[in-house]
Amino acid sequence: MNIILLENDTTSDHFEAQLNPSAHRHCIEVLRPQVGHSLKVGVYGGKLGLGTVIEHTETRTVLDVTLSERPPSKEPICLVLALPRPKMLRRILSASIELGVEAIHIINSYRVEKSYWQSPYLKPDAVDRTILTALEQAGDTVPPSLRWHKGFKPFAEDILPGLARSYPNAWLGDHRVQSSLNTNRSDEPRLIAIGPEGGFIPYEIDLLQKAGLTPVNLGARIMRVETAVSALLGKLIA
Template identity: 40%
Template sequence: MNIVLFDEAQQTEDGFFTLTQRQSQHFSSVVKAKPGDSIRIGQLNGKIGQGLYLGNEEKRMQIMSLNEAPPSALPLTLVLALPRPNMLKRTLLNIASMGVKDIVILNSAKVEKSYWQSPILKYENLQTILKEGLEQAKDTILPSIQLVPRFRPFVEDLIPTMSAGKHCLLAHPYDAETCPVALTGDSILVIGPEGGWNEFEVGKWREVGFKQVHLGERILKVETAVPVLLSRLYPAGL
């Protein structure tokens, strides 16, 4: 945790906010913070600044300043076929940490139906995971996330509008071009399930203008491919 995020619900009065149980435990057992220590803080969807830690007994902080802008977002929409639940958590942490603000979790023929019943997909659990990613990266802007259980209507009806004027990239290693480096414009990146997109799905992506790209001969897990692709497309988040 490299920043302490707080929202309106945590503010108890002007200039103070209450720490969550997770935040309080982090300070007492990991950071070993002492009362009076200055800690970097951020208001959710707001600015960054400094707070005064008041101790484990009080479990709150005093807001000293909020005057810094958060890091710039990546100009990218990430469409991700729903992975296994335990991999989804790790992948979302990476996505949020790297500055993606527009996430779509999509169904695919090779996605197990049981994945859609996972408790991780509950709103409050997704928000917790994304906030953890922001805290890692000293960011405050919460990504938006859509759950889309129907593949074909999404690709046929929504993607043409979403992708207008953007680089449209389909991470699919067969009959593909080398993934571009250092894009300067907006993009949509589509990453498939562990078993890959099937022939029908690839055809649908191609019909709406997506170009197949690869990272070489090695086939990577989703949680590995995501940060590799993002850092290649937008080095150093630029």
């Protein structure tokens, strides 16, 4: 981790905080600070700063925290992703958070295995751990907006049109078309929808287009979903 994320119920920028067991263990095993050392910290959803170690024993670590910096700004990118294999999703979420994606919508699709939705990797505690670890890696404190949609049609008809209006560039990955993705660097909000292994079926593509998404070809090579997402985000952010 590159920062230690803290929970803080106060609005003060100066307070004392005892590290949770996971962060304390990281201090014991990796950081090995001494009293008086400063560690990079942040408050979940809030500012960044430094925590001076005022107590460090085998049982607990206590910091004197001063917050002074805003977290890094998010990239104006919305990722709409058909639920992939849950282990793969965990890696995609981590990469997307580290790259600063501002919004992620996980959706159902005809080719998504129904069993994926029951995976323990999708339980709230597991997802929260993935988000926390990625934020600490990225030196960020603010998670992306993350929403789950088990019904494809309600999402495509009721939610996606509003999203498409909010993102001037709204694309749908579709290997059947010739037009390619315009990856010129832009500060305009961008939305990209990525289908499951095997792609969206024609019925789904039709609904996504009606919602305002423009089909684009993502390249001649057939990639795994996580490879496609990382490659696309790299192009959009570079």
